Amino acid sequence: MEETKPQSIPVQAAASLPELVTFRNVTKSFGEGPHARVAIKDVSFIVHDLPNVGELIAIVGPSGCGKSTLLRIIAGLLPHFPPTSGEVIVFGKPIEKASADRGVVDQKYSLLPHLTVLDNIAFGLMLRGMSRRERRDRAREWMGKVDLEGSEDKYPSELSGGMQQRVSIAATLILQPKILLMDEPFGALDPKIRLQMQELLVRLWNEQQGTVFIVTHSIEEAVYLGDRVFRMATNPGRLVEIVSVPRPNESPEVMRKRPEFTQMTQELLRRLEEDAPALGELPGRHAWAK
Ligand SMILES: Nc1ncnc2c1ncn2[C@@H]1O[C@H](COP(=O)(O)OP(=O)(O)OP(=O)(O)O)[C@@H](O)[C@H]1O
Numbered sequence: 001m002e003e004t005k006p007q008s009i010p011v012q013a014a015a016s017l018p019e020l021v022t023f024r025n026v027t028k029s030f031g032e033g034p035h036a037r038v039a040i041k042d043v044s045f046i047v048h049d050l051p052n053v054g055e056l057i058a059i060v061g062p063s064g065c066g067k068s069t070l071l072r073i074i075a076g077l078l079p080h081f082p083p084t085s086g087e088v089i090v091f092g093k094p095i096e097k098a099s100a101d102r103g104v105v106d107q108k109y110s111l112l113p114h115l116t117v118l119d120n121i122a123f124g125l126m127l128r129g130m131s132r133r134e135r136r137d138r139a140r141e142w143m144g145k146v147d148l149e150g151s152e153d154k155y156p157s158e159l160s161g162g163m164q165q166r167v168s169i170a171a172t173l174i175l176q177p178k179i180l181l182m183d184e185p186f187g188a189l190d191p192k193i194r195l196q197m198q199e200l201l202v203r204l205w206n207e208q209q210g211t212v213f214i215v216t217h218s219i220e221e222a223v224y225l226g227d228r229v230f231r232m233a234t235n236p237g238r239l240v241e242i243v244s245v246p247r248p249n250e251s252p253e254v255m256r257k258r259p260e261f262t263q264m265t266q267e268l269l270r271r272l273e274e275d276a277p278a279l280g281e282l283p284g285r286h287a288w289a290k
């Protein structure tokens with residue numbers, strides 16, 4: 001695993017493409033003086049705008065290393081945004097605030113409890129002023145894409161966690177964000193549903209060709225989904241390694257049985273554990289190997 005650009009695009013070619021997200025020495029501290037806490041320090045990277053193929057960046061690292069901070073800075077969300085120092089350029093410009101071109105999906109699903117599934121999916125289109133008929137037609141299409149037909153008139157509380165997460169993904173992707181930011185989106189799901197969700201994400205992402213940043217505690221998920229894996233370390237939170245991995249061209253069940261896949265996940269796991277706190281200090285340490 002050497003540090004390279006995405007395998008599908010030669011290094012020189014990628015370097016000449018427009019930059020989609022650029023971090024230059026980005027540092028974020030919370031608090032002041034002796035109580036200041038550095039969430040991320042001196043983080044620099046470039047994600048290029050690859051033609052017709054969005055890149056998928058998987059972010060891994062121990063708890064507290066700043067994964068959510070990094071994602072929320074790209075999203076432009078308070079209190080993580082703006083950073084304390086450094087430069088964040090998205091679509092060639094410094095970002096000022098959150099915007100629908102950067103969609104966020106997190107573990108909490110963020111659905112509106114008083115709206116039906118269909119209206120939750122159509123909600124963003126309503127905010128954009130689309131007519132009721134058109135937005136409901138589009139939302140119905142998305143119900144199919146995330147395999148939720150028949151649940152249009154249900155409320156979020158009537159759905160399982162996996163179904164709620166699919167609603168949340170549809171509600172975000174229907175707005176066609178150029179950048180999708182996912183913070184441990186499948187963390188609360190059981191392993192079988194989680195694999196189905198990974199496949200679904202790959203399918204939708206291939207269709208939509210947006211760039212995805214996904215934070216995950218599962219190394220297998222990172223290696224399966226990612227074009228590149230950003231490995232972060234803690235104290236201070238920082239980006240320590242960028243690893244290129246193959247694109248998912250098979251189901252997770254098939255891919256995880258391949259020796260190269262196992263080798264890559266084991267190696268990444270080993271490197272993570274070198275940086276991680278001593279055994280027992282990290283909550284759910286076994287979760288790395290999920
Ligand atoms: N709103 C906040 N106010 C103060 N400190 C914060 C805030 N958000 C994050 N931090 C601190 O910044 C550091 C990085 O937090 P962050 O949530 O980005 O980590 P993480 O890698 O996402 O962790 P986890 O895997 O547990 O979700 C931590 O020390 C955390 O305590």
Ligand SMILES: [Mg+2]
Nearest residue numbers: 067068069183
């Ligand atoms: Mg987090």
